[in-house]
Amino acid sequence: MAGRLARAAALKDGHCAVRGGSELMLWSEHIHRAFDFAAAAMGVILLAPIFLITSIAIKLDTDGPIFVREPMLGHGNRRIHLFKFRFVSTRGGGDTPALPTRIGQALSETGIEELPQLFNVLRGELSIIGPPPSRSPNPLLNNVKPGMVQWDQIFAARKQRLDRQ
Secondary structure, eight states: HHHHHHHHHHHHHTTTOOGGGGHHHHHHHHHHHHHHHHHHHHHHHHHHHHHEEEEEEEEEOSSSSSSSEEEEEOGGGOOEEEEEEEOOSSOOOOOOOOOOOOHHHHHHTTGGGGTTTTHHHHHOEEESSSSBBBOOOOOGGGGGGOOEOOOHHHHHHHHHHHOOO
């Protein structure tokens, strides 16, 4: 009872550091998740024509599935499956490595193969921006959700743009 009164008084006074800041952390996680979900939903809607054209091109180029699921480790080093457009042939097997298809090479060079990861963001497995998912256990992923885009990519693009000016 006394704990409830102290908590209510702290919240009424505007203090956010109740229980070591856990309420503030909880709200910030909800806001971050809402932003990620809204951005991914908007991305899927706006990029729907690219998804459609890419899917048709993959089906016309080769037989096999349009999407592949790549096993990785996510937040808390839990196993997740990243969605990607298939950009290699399905004929590879055994000692023969799978080779990029004609359309797959273009997808890889432009980064379009990564766009289906927006569905991982909608599922809550990825964030829009964060560290890369890992193939092996990574202590950084215990505290932070991996992202579709990494900070290094954003800053590298900005640096290249500034260098050209």
